Amino acid sequence: MKKKFLWIGVIGTIVIGLIALGYAVSGDSRTAAADLEALRKEAKELGLPTTMDEVPLGSVSEDDNAAPLITQASERIGADKQAVADLLVEAARKPACAFDWAKVQEPGFWKRLKFLECVDALLEDADRQLKAKSTAAFQRKLHAAMVVSRLAAEVPTEEAFRTSIEAERRTLVWIGAKMVEYPEDAVLHSFVQRQTFEGLPVSSLQVALRRFYALGNDIGQNREIDGDQRITWLWARKEFPADPWGRDAVEARHLKGSIDLSRETSNLQSWPEAMDQLEQFVDKWSKDARPSAYSLRTTAKSIRDLARLAAENEAARRILFVAAGAFKWRIQKLSFPATSPVKGEMEIDPFTVGPVTFSNPGTGFFLYSIGSDRFDSSGPVEEGLSFKEDIGFRLKAWKSAVVPEPKKIR
Numbered sequence: 429m430k431k432k433f434l435w436i437g438v439i440g441t442i443v444i445g446l447i448a449l450g451y452a453v454s455g456d457s458r459t460a461a462a463d464l465e466a467l468r469k470e471a472k473e474l475g476l477p478t479t480m481d482e483v484p485l486g487s488v489s490e491d492d493n494a495a496p497l498i499t500q501a502s503e504r505i506g507a508d509k510q511a512v513a514d515l516l517v518e519a520a521r522k523p524a525c526a527f528d529w530a531k532v533q534e535p536g537f538w539k540r541l542k543f544l545e546c547v548d549a550l551l552e553d554a555d556r557q558l559k560a561k562s563t564a565a566f567q568r569k570l571h572a573a574m575v576v577s578r579l580a581a582e583v584p585t586e587e588a589f590r591t592s593i594e595a596e597r598r599t600l601v602w603i604g605a606k607m608v609e610y611p612e613d614a615v616l617h618s619f620v621q622r623q624t625f626e627g628l629p630v631s632s633l634q635v636a637l638r639r640f641y642a643l644g645n646d647i648g649q650n651r652e653i654d655g656d657q658r659i660t661w662l663w664a665r666k667e668f669p670a671d672p673w674g675r676d677a678v679e680a681r682h683l684k685g686s687i688d689l690s691r692e693t694s695n696l697q698s699w700p701e702a703m704d705q706l707e708q709f710v711d712k713w714s715k716d717a718r719p720s721a722y723s724l725r726t727t728a729k730s731i732r733d734l735a736r737l738a739a740e741n742e743a744a745r746r747i748l749f750v751a752a753g754a755f756k757w758r759i760q761k762l763s764f765p766a767t768s769p770v771k772g773e774m775e776i777d778p779f780t781v782g783p784v785t786f787s788n789p790g791t792g793f794f795l796y797s798i799g800s801d802r803f804d805s806s807g808p809v810e811e812g813l814s815f816k817e818d819i820g821f822r823l824k825a826w827k828s829a830v831v832p833e834p835k836k837i838r
Contacts, residue, residue, distance in 0.1 A: 478642065485529055493526055494522035497519035498543070502543065510553070516549070526582075527583060555606075558610070570599075581635065585639045593738055600745065600813055605812045607620060607752065632738075634690070682727075688709070707735075710729075739779070742778050743819045746774050747784060747796065754793050764788045768795065779799060798818055799818050803817075
């Protein structure tokens with residue numbers, strides 16, 4: 429008899445617990461869903477897309493669109509390197525880049541497009557021109573590599589933004605290697621400074637987040653998350669009675685997060701600011717255990733490091749600019765400077781808001797930014813541009829056996 433009452437008590441406790449859980453979940457859902465219409469209205473007033481169909485692509489005329497040329501170049505990868513390079517040089521003259529939106533939304537679009545291989549082909553052709561001392565052709569190819577790399581950031585998806593950052597990073601590392609290989613080429617160093625003077629605008633982060641903003645309503649309609657995950661709530665699998673507020677609650681919570689993020693990132697002035705702001709939001713969303721915060725927790729993972737990657741590229745851009753200045757100083761004055769030859773914004777480490785560390789040990793020179801981990805690891809060990817730990821540039825020794833005469837820098 430006692431066992432019978434014990435089992436009744438256990439079963440009763442479980443039932444009460446399940447009812448309480450269901451009530452809590454339902455209550456949370458009702459609270460979040462109540463303001464859904466107001467949130468949709470607020471998002472639209474801010475210009476935020478609330479569905480994937482509302483993601484703004486802009487109107488781009490065929491004459492202004494670089495996308496068809498990039499597509500043609502990608503189709504010739506491995507067959508005609510010269511044609512690839514020529515098409516991309518032409519693409520770099522276009523002011524916009526708009527691919528077919530249905531294709532862009534497919535996972536792995538940029539990999540299938542062979543976008544990174546296209547940039548590599550441009551750099552390979554630039555290398556040939558540099559070795560042949562064809563200065564004008566070299567400059568066209570390197571300029572095109574920088575421009576085409578950035579074009580991808582105009583497409584409003586995280587994958588496009590990541591691909592753009594990787595393409596630019598490959599180009600910056602390549603430039604660093606050429607500076608070491610041709611230390612006496614004053615024209616090269618002057619051109620490097622011109623190419624690295626202008627950074628990626630912080631506003632491009634907003635473009636990358638467009639898809640994230642739009643996911644709110646799509647997830648509310650139980651569409652796919654990040655390509656291969658679906659809402660796994662009990663009521664979505666019909667293991668509990670359908671919750672009439674569940675999907676609305678997901679959308680409402682996601683839209684609220686998107687609105688808050690958009691407001692906080694709209695006036696950012698630097699990539700480190702953007703990095704800190706984005707990480708704060710992602711950390712907050714990751715710790716939100718409410719059922720209706722499911723989409724925020726899931727999609728936050730995909731945007732966590734967008735600003736960090738761009739901030740690292742910003743640091744590398746400035747490092748190359750200063751390094752090129754040091755080479756020009758050496759050509760003019762026959763020795764490397766003791767401190768940074770560049771003053772002003774371009775010598776500022778974006779992660780400390782102070783000058784980059786510059787050192788002249790007597791044979792070569794090195795300089796570095798402490799990087800996104802905010803930890804000083806004493807600079808790069810490898811020659812050229814490096815993203816390992818600190819972001820920096822090193823030249824171990826002047827390679828020429830002949831002491832050059834001072835030259836006038838153009």
